[in-house]
Amino acid sequence: MTWKTAVILSVSLIGVTSAIAGTASEIVQSRQSAMKEIAAATKVMAGMFKEPRSYSASSFGAAAREIEARAGGRLVETFAHLGAAPGSKATDAIKDDPAHFAELADNLKTYAADLEAAARDHPDAMTGDMRMKAGEAMEGGLLGITPHSSQKISAEHAFHLMLQTCASCHSRFREKS
Numbered sequence: 001m002t003w004k005t006a007v008i009l010s011v012s013l014i015g016v017t018s019a020i021a022g023t024a025s026e027i028v029q030s031r032q033s034a035m036k037e038i039a040a041a042t043k044v045m046a047g048m049f050k051e052p053r054s055y056s057a058s059s060f061g062a063a064a065r066e067i068e069a070r071a072g073g074r075l076v077e078t079f080a081h082l083g084a085a086p087g088s089k090a091t092d093a094i095k096d097d098p099a100h101f102a103e104l105a106d107n108l109k110t111y112a113a114d115l116e117a118a119a120r121d122h123p124d125a126m127t128g129d130m131r132m133k134a135g136e137a138m139e140g141g142l143l144g145i146t147p148h149s150s151q152k153i154s155a156e157h158a159f160h161l162m163l164q165t166c167a168s169c170h171s172r173f174r175e176k177s
């Protein structure tokens with residue numbers, strides 16, 4: 001190996017390590033800002049359910065994709081190596097029950113994917129079939145609809161189940177402020 005290759009190699013290795021690890025405070029900051037982005041995307045969708053005439057399939061779909069991209073394995077990764085830490089509200093429960101944490105992170109991804117599919121299926125308007133039907137919430141509550149059967153539920157119901165997923169995860173894995 002020439003000295004030139006060695007330098008290039010070591011420089012790129014430093015780049016790789018810092019991209020994966022980062023300092024504890026960088027990790028905390030980046031996962032908190034990912035959560036803020038998730039929250040902002042949720043707000044965009046909530047606004048459209050509240051005011052269906054403001055619906056835009058492209059903004060709705062983009063918001064769903066924002067969440068999807070930050071959910072699942074990606075979300076788990078940002079908490080796997082560093083759980084509770086200074087400046088972070090993450091709790092030790094993440095380390096104690098990683099399977100439950102991962103399940104909620106996956107559910108978030110599933111609901112976001114359902115919402116993205118709904119945007120693709122409804123390019124022009126938020127039609128009635130995207131809205132929650134009478135009794136739908138109760139069914140979900142009583143029968144505990146799982147993300148796997150969520151294909152059959154309305155977009156609005158998927159949205160509500162997604163919000164419940166945020167709340168379930170926060171109640172166990174995020175410190176109360």
Ligand code: HEC
Nearest residue numbers: 032035038039042088089090104105108165166169173174
């Ligand atoms: C699998 C678990 C999980 C899910 C699902 C989840 N969150 Fe979080 N969220 C956390 C944890 C843990 C923190 C604390 C992060 C920290 O302080 O390091 C957090 C923090 C936050 C914060 C505060 C960020 C800050 O500025 O400190 C917001 C806002 C937030 N989440 C919104 C949401 C919304 C909205 C959803 C659902 C659409 C959601 N979260 C889904 C685990 C989750």
